[in-house]
Amino acid sequence: MKKKQINIAVVGLGQVGNYLLNELNTKKKDIEIKTGKKINIEAISARNVNKKRKFKIKKEIFFKNPLEILKTKKIDILFEVIGLSDGMSKKIVETSLKKKIHVITPNKALIAKHGDYLGKLAEKNKVNLEFEASVGGGIPILRTLKDGLATNKIKKVIGILNGTCNYILSEMEKSKDSFFNVLKKAQMLGFAEPSNPKFDINGYDSLAKVRILSALAFNKLVSKNNCLMEGIENIELKDIQIANQLNLRIKLLGITELINNQLFERVHPCLVGKDSYIGNINGVMNAVILRGKPIGETALQGEGAGPGPTSSALLSDLVSILRGNIKYPFGIPFKKRKSIRNYDKSNYINSLYLRFEVKDKPGVLSKISKKLARYKISVKRLIQTPDKKNNKATIVIITHKTFEKNIIKCINSIKKKEYLIKAPTFIRVGNFNEN
């Protein structure tokens, strides 16, 4: 950027947009010292002009329709903070890039879905498309992959990428309360979407972040693969308490790795050691572990969400653009980014935690054991706890490593049996000390 004064537009005035605007205003001087550029907020857009806000917005810089900004104002850098995967989010980013306006966004849904197309568009128009805030909030993980560890060969990335889920799981353990009650509490505290928290809870949000991490870690196109995605909706307090007794903790993990040059992306709850690094990331914190060569293992943790950390990341993108730093949105040129074969998840081998709620009568355990044997599933640990009062029993089994497809077949063959009180629960057990 040759010119000294830089015109900025902020599109979207939700929680993040508001915080960002305030940061931009208070840090003008700081930004000028670090980059030599003066920023000027030239336009703002939100659906409702008249909504009560903490600060006054000059009418002449306020636009109801963000596309109008691009028609009437000279903008250098635009922040998209609406947050849709398509619709106006895509439209405004696309139009901006075509008009050679740099774009900064925290929108993981948009980048996971249209990142390749938009990145290519940015490259073609020689402007930046920056999205540090889309993964890990306050953790500068994308910059670390693009710059800090640029020449490492990354093999595996493991993360706690959704603060809402991590909060819920931690709080269930702490307060011994049910998923449903803790979710309500999280909503009250602003840690979960009040209207529809589905995309946090079911793993979709984490998976979008996993896809972005894969693209950067392995220098590939963003995958559109059909991935293993499971959320925390079915985690019961009982499982958390049993895990606790076994010195384990349940975490929703996002994992991406290359197995024989095939990409294996997945999001699922996982039992991890209470003493492990990842087992100690609690509450709304996020963490990412990177394994590569020659770096070995590096881990980053920080607040994963909220307007503060998100704004910090948005401003780091701004500083990077103002300093005139690199323009490849995914670190390398678009044409060098290849698509990658998908790992066949039916080859996935894992140790699993199984919980059966059964009628308390003779022979049930032997029937379940027989079934396991038939599907070549060997048992590492078994705990049977009777509940005489209710005439039932809980059987928990930790298996040795086995093909998941066998487990699923086995469960399917059991789940209609009359001795079962409810469908069995199964949770993967992580062993992050290997490879």
Next chain:
Amino acid sequence: MKKKQINIAVVGLGQVGNYLLNELNTKKKDIEIKTGKKINIEAISARNVNKKRKFKIKKEIFFKNPLEILKTKKIDILFEVIGLSDGMSKKIVETSLKKKIHVITPNKALIAKHGDYLGKLAEKNKVNLEFEASVGGGIPILRTLKDGLATNKIKKVIGILNGTCNYILSEMEKSKDSFFNVLKKAQMLGFAEPSNPKFDINGYDSLAKVRILSALAFNKLVSKNNCLMEGIENIELKDIQIANQLNLRIKLLGITELINNQLFERVHPCLVGKDSYIGNINGVMNAVILRGKPIGETALQGEGAGPGPTSSALLSDLVSILRGNIKYPFGIPFKKRKSIRNYDKSNYINSLYLRFEVKDKPGVLSKISKKLARYKISVKRLIQTPDKKNNKATIVIITHKTFEKNIIKCINSIKKKEYLIKAPTFIRVGNFNEN
């Protein structure tokens, strides 16, 4: 950088220089994809041309005196990996910058001592001086401060910055062996300097890194202050074992913070909770915790030393330069970096661990208690363990927060007393959950 082929010189062929050279050779293609530049190793320098090495070096690119390289070759980027705080390290960096050659170095001693001067020289000549590898090896901590968290207001940085010390402390706990024996083991394993490990052990290495972190975190000149610097030479197995019983662990911490706009840099052993984040960084790992606004708390960990992680950081600097990224060595222009007042460490308030080895006779505890009371030191916890066989006893006291100067006065007033078998031990107790 406009030109496509970039000539590189590597000065110093120790463990790091060798590894780096190999990485440069094997990653040429990768680097070209990421930056569009072809690198060419144009010159190498080491003291001994004829030393046996894993690879052959063409005689025509080999120089005994590195300054000769600058006289006869056209170099764009020079790696200084000799590692002295002055002497040829300073000379070659200085001469290179004056000749408008970019410099990359992992040399913390050089940067802590001459960083301001050399940084200014780089700025004046419009070239980069990059030193990511000088702190935290594989952890991209300097880049995180300069870029990823660029607009945050950092308040405090806490780190485990020396892998040798951390290994020794962890290993003493694990193997129940003495400092001296474990140091020997660390030397055998290559985790400690074989000839003179003094600068690792006595805190000097950590303090150099703390000074660099301060300059970047607070946007100030590198401090030359007389700092609190204590190493681990006096940590005894006994202290580690007592700490263990108290659910604590001893770590050598490097800390820098602003207290009322005064800089307080320090390196000392510290008792931290076994369940705390920093208490779980073991072996040769390094970790850095950053506290700031709006980021909250962010932590990074990874391998802190060794040629692999160091080369990873050196190559990230190379990629940054090849991409044409920012040139301010300390993130902001030299003239904006001010010196900063030093915090008067006699105001330092802390909780302390005191260990007295005393003769086992009546009245000793009461005498010590009286002394503590006289210096207004209040006791939080006291454990007296008799050793009847040797007719002695160990008294461990954890104090409430108190002025360190009072503790020191108190210890001085006790240490010549006939009831004391040896001088008292005192170790600071960290409470990292506050502010």
